Amino acid sequence: xxxxxxxxxxxxxxxxxxxxxxxxxxxxxxxxxxxxxxxxxxxxxxxxxxxxxxxxxxxxxxxxxxxxxxxxxxxxxxxxxxxxxxxxxxxxxxxxxxxxxxxxxxxxxxxxxxxxxxxxxxxxxxxxxxxxxxxxxxxxxxxxxxxxxxxxxxxxxxxxxxxxxxxxxxxxxxxxxxxx
Amino acid sequence: xxxxxxxxxxxxxxxxxxxxxxxxxxxxxxxxxxxxxxxxxxxxxxxxxxxxxxxxxxxxxxxxxxxxxxxxxxxxxxxxxxxxxxxxxxxxxxxxxxxxxxxxxxxxxxxxxxxxxxxxxxxxxxxxxxxxxxxxxxxxxxxxxxxxxxxxxxxxxxxxxxxxxxxxxxxxxxxxxxxxxxxx
Numbered sequence: 001x002x003x004x005x006x007x008x009x010x011x012x013x014x015x016x017x018x019x020x021x022x023x024x025x026x027x028x029x030x031x032x033x034x035x036x037x038x039x040x041x042x043x044x045x046x047x048x049x050x051x052x053x054x055x056x057x058x059x060x061x062x063x064x065x066x067x068x069x070x071x072x073x074x075x076x077x078x079x080x081x082x083x084x085x086x087x088x089x090x091x092x093x094x095x096x097x098x099x100x101x102x103x104x105x106x107x108x109x110x111x112x113x114x115x116x117x118x119x120x121x122x123x124x125x126x127x128x129x130x131x132x133x134x135x136x137x138x139x140x141x142x143x144x145x146x147x148x149x150x151x152x153x154x155x156x157x158x159x160x161x162x163x164x165x166x167x168x169x170x171x172x173x174x175x176x177x178x179x180x
Numbered sequence: 181x182x183x184x185x186x187x188x189x190x191x192x193x194x195x196x197x198x199x200x201x202x203x204x205x206x207x208x209x210x211x212x213x214x215x216x217x218x219x220x221x222x223x224x225x226x227x228x229x230x231x232x233x234x235x236x237x238x239x240x241x242x243x244x245x246x247x248x249x250x251x252x253x254x255x256x257x258x259x260x261x262x263x264x265x266x267x268x269x270x271x272x273x274x275x276x277x278x279x280x281x282x283x284x285x286x287x288x289x290x291x292x293x294x295x296x297x298x299x300x301x302x303x304x305x306x307x308x309x310x311x312x313x314x315x316x317x318x319x320x321x322x323x324x325x326x327x328x329x330x331x332x333x334x335x336x337x338x339x340x341x342x343x344x345x346x347x348x349x350x351x352x353x354x355x356x357x358x359x360x361x362x363x364x
Contacts, residue, residue, distance in 0.1 A: 013331075016324065043357055043361075047356055047364060050302055051306065054306050055325055055326050056326060058213075058222070067212075067230065070226075070230045071233045071237075074231070074234040090263065
């Protein structure tokens, strides 16, 4: 039965003459001895004839001269610019080109994003990058400030005593003083 | 002695309109068949076939001869027909109505009166079954049936591999066979 399944997939190609000789021999031998696959062959042949009749019968009645005159008319008459543009777009934006454009667009975006890592400051046209990050830590009235500058890769550590901390320290001294 | 397509194309590229006329006379019925098979509408198929030759004329200088003229012209015809079909998106009733004339005309020339009823029903069902195929499946069936084109030529026309042509044909035939099992 499995053999029938695999042979059935090949019967159409066999009738089309598209199989190699080994495959053809195999299909021919099977179809000759299998009534079900023989029936499928008969149905496919009948389907082909019905299709051919359906598709070609109408065309044989198409007269040449009126057809040719209509084609000539198209060739000689001037087309509107938007029709030409539409034709150009149709020719240009073919399916393979559209399919390729998606990965190309993604690659371009990734390249632009990663370019910053290799060419710092390219987005600002070479102007100096003034971006700096400052982190500060409070510690009993003393502060530490970190100033990092990416372009020159410089870090400045700044120790200072802020006013608020100083006042708090003074108040602590004041309040604790009279206790003695 | 009849000139080959390649010779006619060369003359065409040199500006000889009579050579192009000869090419049109050779292929107009086949191109019309392909369009009719895909569009299932006489007027649309005629329009698509005329547009096919118009575009072929405009692009004839870009035809390098890498493929045969007939695969080239069929490629244009299939692209125009599929494009037309996608744009119009006719409903099934329009399809049926537009093919009625074709079916009647075919019955007028039927030689065996006893087979008329059966044949007519078969054609109606065939039309409906073909309409239910996707444009890609329709295209392989039409190209294979009308011209008896090889899988290689069909793959050139449709821009896909021979394996894809083979599987599309298998699938399309299976669908048609399922729909028409009563008549086959």
